[in-house]
Amino acid sequence: MDMTPFRPRLARNVALGLAAVVLVAAGALVVLMGGLTGFDRASFVVFGLLIVWFCWRQASVRAVPDEDGLTVRNLVVTTRLTWAQVVAVSFGDRPWVQLDLANGDTLAVMGIQRADGEYAQGEARRLATLVAAMSSTERDD
Template sequence: MSDESGTGRTPDDARAGLHAPFRPQAARVVTLGLAVLVALLTAALVAALPSIAPEYGPGDQAGIALLGLAITWFCWRQASVSARPDETGLTIRNLVVSRRLAWAEIVSVRFGGGRPWVQLDLADGDTLAVMGIQRADGARADAEARRLATLVELHSRTARDD
């Protein structure tokens, strides 16, 4: 069953699009590229270390490998920030912490005033950053912030709409 607008999309298709995950684009591309670069350079340095600096031993190689692994993990974690909406709430995965919120816990969505990412005002008076929508993505980020605000409004309506 298609909609009346002639787009061929059903209301279920539109709702699924509205509930698509929020992920940054620019930061994701940069940090994934950096993670690959760091991993390759670390492997090359560890392999070449005995021939270019024989005074360094296996402990130094292990230290360099662990540092490269830590930097690669950090880049991957940055690239994997997201916010995943569903019918019951929003799961936010930021750089360090992940948190699950029910829709009723979210009071408002803010993205103005030079904020680097969306900020949620919560019913308990706290605020929570949503790094999955980042200012660096420009107009796309503005549209994603509006989509998140639409989801909050859609899921917070009551029978009396109070």
């Protein structure tokens, strides 16, 4: 089985590019704008760093499979699931894959995003195949 992590392509590239632009722009504003107080300069830097942190979080979303389960790192929360907890994988019309869980909840997997087109469709199929293979039992119930 292919245990390669699931990561978005487009969102990752856009987020990293935006982070670079924000770093350069915030630095340029601090250097080039005259008449700023120390507080103003610090505010620009902190605001820029907050945007860069958010972009980094977006760029680092992923789902990492292993023999025991799946670790899903979304924008804010990281969730660890065993294979038995995952009932189904669906894409539907959502922007990212959803996992139906045994307890009735759903969990978004931002590591597979519709914006990636055919690549995302293939990754959703790969995840569904992995779930089916890793959660099957002798009776396959």
